[in-house]
Amino acid sequence: MNRLNRLNFSGGPGVLPESVLAETQAAITCVPEVGLSILGISHRSDWFAAVVDEAERNIRHLLQLPDSHAVLFLQGGATLQFTMIPMLLLPHRHQTAEYLHTGYWSGKSIAEARLLGDVRVIWDGESDGFRRLPAPPELSCSTDAAYFHYVSNETVEGIQFHAIPGLDEIIRVCDMSSDFLSRPFDPNRFDLIYAHAQKNIGPAGVTVVIIRRDLLAHAPDGLPSLLDYRTHLKARSIYNTPPVFAIYVVLLVTRWLLHEIGGLEKMDAINREKAERLYSAIDDSSGFYAGWSMPEHRSLMNVTFNLPSAELEREFLRQASGAGFSGLTGHRSLGGIRASIYNAMTPAAVDLLSQFMREFASLRHAVTGS
Numbered sequence: 001m002n003r004l005n006r007l008n009f010s011g012g013p014g015v016l017p018e019s020v021l022a023e024t025q026a027a028i029t030c031v032p033e034v035g036l037s038i039l040g041i042s043h044r045s046d047w048f049a050a051v052v053d054e055a056e057r058n059i060r061h062l063l064q065l066p067d068s069h070a071v072l073f074l075q076g077g078a079t080l081q082f083t084m085i086p087m088l089l090l091p092h093r094h095q096t097a098e099y100l101h102t103g104y105w106s107g108k109s110i111a112e113a114r115l116l117g118d119v120r121v122i123w124d125g126e127s128d129g130f131r132r133l134p135a136p137p138e139l140s141c142s143t144d145a146a147y148f149h150y151v152s153n154e155t156v157e158g159i160q161f162h163a164i165p166g167l168d169e170i171i172r173v174c175d176m177s178s179d180f181l182s183r184p185f186d187p188n189r190f191d192l193i194y195a196h197a198q199k200n201i202g203p204a205g206v207t208v209v210i211i212r213r214d215l216l217a218h219a220p221d222g223l224p225s226l227l228d229y230r231t232h233l234k235a236r237s238i239y240n241t242p243p244v245f246a247i248y249v250v251l252l253v254t255r256w257l258l259h260e261i262g263g264l265e266k267m268d269a270i271n272r273e274k275a276e277r278l279y280s281a282i283d284d285s286s287g288f289y290a291g292w293s294m295p296e297h298r299s300l301m302n303v304t305f306n307l308p309s310a311e312l313e314r315e316f317l318r319q320a321s322g323a324g325f326s327g328l329t330g331h332r333s334l335g336g337i338r339a340s341i342y343n344a345m346t347p348a349a350v351d352l353l354s355q356f357m358r359e360f361a362s363l364r365h366a367v368t369g370s
C-alpha cells in the first residue's frame with residue numbers, strides 16, 4: 001500500500017467502489033454519449049434527465065419501492081432535511097412531533113425541529129452515553145403525534161436499529177444517511193426517508209428523499225419554493241441547477257449494487273461478514289479493545305471502540321496511518337476509534353484492518369506483560 005492509495009475508513013465522505021471511481025474518472029474527461037465532461041453537461045439535457053430517471057428506477061428496483069412513494073434528489077444535505085421535514089409536517093402549533101434521541105445526529109435533528117414546532121423526545125439515550133437503543137416496550141409513542149422521527153444508524157456512536165421502531169399508524173420519518181442501501185427493508189413502513197450521498201452511495205452534494213406522495217397533499221401553503229418538496233417533485237429534481245456530477249455518481253453506485261453486488265440481500269450479507277471480522281477482533285482482545293456500543297445494537301457500518309488509554313489510542317492511530325489506514329480517528333465529539341465500513345469497503349481491506357488490530361493488541365499485551 002502506498003501513500004497514493006490509502007484505505008478510506010472515514011465516517012464520511014466514505015469510500016466508493018473502485019469500478020465507480022474508474023468510470024467517474026473517465027466521465028470527468030468525457031461522457032462518450034455526450035462528448036463533454038460530466039462537469040460541463042447541462043442539467044437541462046435529455047442525457048441528464050435520463051440519468052435522473054435511471055437513478056430513480058434503480059433505487060426503486062433495489063428497494064422494491066411502490067409507486068405510492070416518490071424519489072427526489074435534493075441539495076442541502078441531511079441537515080436541511082432536519083428543517084424541511086418539520087416545515088412540511090409540523091405547521092400547526094397544537095401538534096407535537098415525537099423524536100428519539102439516540103446519538104449525535106438525532107440530537108441535531110431535534111434542535112432544528114424545535115425551532116419550528118413542538119417536539120417531544122420519547123426516549124433519550126444521552127445518560128447512557130448513547131451506547132444502546134431502546135427496546136420496543138421502552139417507547140411510549142402517542143397515537144396522535146404529527147410524526148415520529150428516528151435515525152436508523154447513529155454514525156458517530158456506531159449504534160444501529162436492527163428492527164423498525166414506532167407505530168405503523170403514525171407517519172414514520174427516518175434519517176438513513178449512513179446505512180441507506182446497505183441492507184433491505186420494507187419501504188411500505190416508511191412515509192419519509194432521507195439519506196445524503198456521502199456516507200454510502202456517492203459524493204457529497206445530493207440527498208435522496210423518498211416520500212409518500214399523499215403526505216404532500218396536506219403540505220402547508222406559503223413554503224419557500226426551494227424548501228417545498230412539491231417543487232422538486234413537479235420539476236423531477238431539476239428545479240434549479242442540481243449537482244449533476246454527484247447524481248451521476250449515485251447512478252453509477254446503484255448500477256454497481258444491482259449488477260456487480262447483485263442487490264441488497266447480497267450487500268447485507270457482505271456487510272455483516274465485514275462487521276463480524278472487526279467485532280470479533282474487539283471481542284477476542286481480552287478487553288484491550290472496548291467496543292462502544294452494546295453488542296445487540298452494534299452498527300454494521302461504523303465500528304467504534306476505545307483502547308485502554310488515550311496514549312495507546314494515539315499510538316494505534318499513528319501506526320494505523322503509517323500502515324495505510326485512513327480516517328480511523330473517532331468523531332470529534334466522542335474520541336476513540338471509528339472504523340467505517342460502508343458498502344464499498346472491501347472484505348479484503350477489512351481483513352487487513354482486523355489483522356492490524358490483532359497484531360497491535362498482541363504486541364501491546366506482550367509489552368505490558370498482561
Ligand SMILES: *Cc1c(COP(=O)(O)O)cnc(C)c1O
Pocket residue numbers: 012076077078079080105151153154155156175176177178196199
Ligand atoms: C453525516 C450525517 C448527517 C449530516 O449530513 P450532512 O449531509 O452533512 O448535512 C445527518 N445524519 C446522519 C445519520 C449522518 O450520518
